[in-house]
């Protein structure tokens with residue numbers, strides 16, 4: 153039996169070397185042996201993408217992209233389709249999980265300098281994935297045709313009116329004079345298409361990854377054979393463990409707090425005549441929304457918001473420091489964490505209306521807080537990172553992944569080794 | 574370093590909780606211990622049936638629950654005959670018949686609850702220009718959910734604070750955005766009598782009808798939580814196994 157399988161697979165592989173390719177990429181693929189749990193998030197992102205595509209295709213079998221029926225068809229999925237509520241909550245919370253995973257993945261890359269030589273294109277492809285994800289999630293959120301779907305779509309598409317020929321661009325996007333049936337139809341078509349574009353870019357991302365292999369917490373290249381271990385079984389089992397924990401959290405939200413990340417207003421059917429009091433985007437857009445609103449000039453605001461993501465494309469060249477890992481960059485490490493905190497504050501700003509005043513911040517208005525954090529966001533990339541590249545004194549790097557760690561390395565490990573000696 | 578991390582985590586929690594609350598300006602709601610809250614919460618059958626009765630005898634005059642079919646009332650504990658009898662009390666417009674005419678017939682268990690008004694315009698005309706929303710999803714469609722509904726229904730009759738304007742035909746209610754609502758106080762003592770002959774208080778009716786509306790918005794909730802417990806147990810066992818396998822496999826790697 154199994155020899156028959158081997159014969160067939162050999163027959164195929166001789167003509168179409170797909171099996172040996174997979175074996176090479178997964179089984180023998182040499183990986184640094186010191187990867188920590190932050191390296192789990194890449195594989196998690198891939199799994200979430202697959203789950204989103206599969207659950208989405210099943211949703212699409214019951215969903216009706218017509219303004220008259222869309223809201224009802226989602227409720228039909230929730231109430232009448234077998235397991236429909238599970239499919240929808242899986243997909244809905246999956247979008248939030250996807251962004252959590254990908255944001256952690258990006259911060260990981262920034263902390264350990266994974267965007268540096270020779271992984272610049274790998275990083276850029278990642279930013280392309282982020283942009284595609286944002287477009288996909290934005291259009292997906294319009295599909296259930298609730299109040300937030302409609303008004304979120306209206307606010308965001310209207311941003312294009314800031315540009316030259318803006319009104320024509322907006323009409324072209326809408327396919328009419330307001331967000332309406334043609335808009336919903338095209339958003340559905342594109343929401344179905346984009347995830348497959350993401351799969352394409354993910355493949356390129358993986359090819360680029362496998363060219364030079366994973367970076368690692370020390371940020372130094374592998375030098376000797378004992379620095380590496382095969383991907384399988386070491387990282388397959390570690391990824392499976394990570395998947396278990398992650399799925400546990402995802403399932404918690406699906407089954408016990410399915411609307412935690414959502415807005416109650418989206419359970420009211422879209423009504424072009426009634427504007428909700430607070431129009432807020434999904435949480436994963438809040439930091440960028442805050443940047444948009446903190447700038448009083450419309451065009452400048454849109455450019456800043458777009459710039460906040462596009463600046464990531466240039467990070468490999470803004471950072472001229474040759475040392476990758478923040479472990480050996482004492483100042484960068486501190487600034488990195490401040491940057492993370494700043495992103496959370498930006499998100500907080502995005503969730504509140506601009507004229508809110510915070511007494512615990514000395515009477516600062518939300519608008520002012522947004523302006524300060526926006527400046528800090530850009531200052532990190534445009535001022536701090538380039539200057540650190542020039543002036544920061546890095547601590548000595550270890551000789552290799554397997555060598556005893558030098559000064560400035562992991563102190564705990566060092567003292568353990570000293571105790572053993 | 575640790576301090577910074579903690580700050581980040583605290584801020585993250587702060588941020589998420591605020592993002593969810595969406596910077597709301599309503600006062601804290603009157604909180605109730607709902608039997609359907611929590612990971613193992615279920616709907617109280619008696620509250621459900623009482624709530625349905627309050628809905629049917631009071632709210633249904635103005636509010637529909639168009640997403641519920643009569644047969645789904647079996648979740649409240651009614652049997653087939655009872656459901657048939659309930660449905661038969663309603664008329665639904667169907668057709669067209671062979672002559673092209675629409676006609677009325679008694680509702681069947683497979684029909685949805687018919688709306689109280691022919692359309693939104695008729696509903697507004699009958700309610701001073703205000704539209705009574707369909708209640709099928711209301712407990713999911715308001716910040717505060719069940720607590721908001723309960724607060725709203727029991728929130729009438731308070732003293733109007735100085736400076737609060739209450740226009741002609743509107744009623745003061747501190748929980749409604751703007752504090753004036755077009756709905757007449759719907760619940761009065763003695764407005765319904767339960768089958769055991771008791772006459773519930775406003776608070777009891779509010780609690781029952783809110784439970785019923787919470788069910789109407791999430792009829793899948795009990796199944797969902799039940800499967801959820803199973804899913805979490807499964808995933809916990811899976812994670813533990815994977816952890817043990819991982820420890821075993823990685824013990825071969827020299828540090």
Ligand code: HEM
Nearest residue numbers: 204205208209211212215244247289292293295296344347
């Ligand atoms: C990159 C992966 C994807 C992301 C990030 C994503 C995101 C979203 C979001 C945020 C929603 C709104 C959820 C809600 O509030 O109801 C949504 C809805 C929807 N998505 Fe996706 N999606 C993805 C992939 C797909 C795919 C591949 C399909 C297949 C056709 C699909 C089909 C749908 C449908 C039919 C809806 C409307 C039903 C509903 O609202 O639950 N999605 N998506």
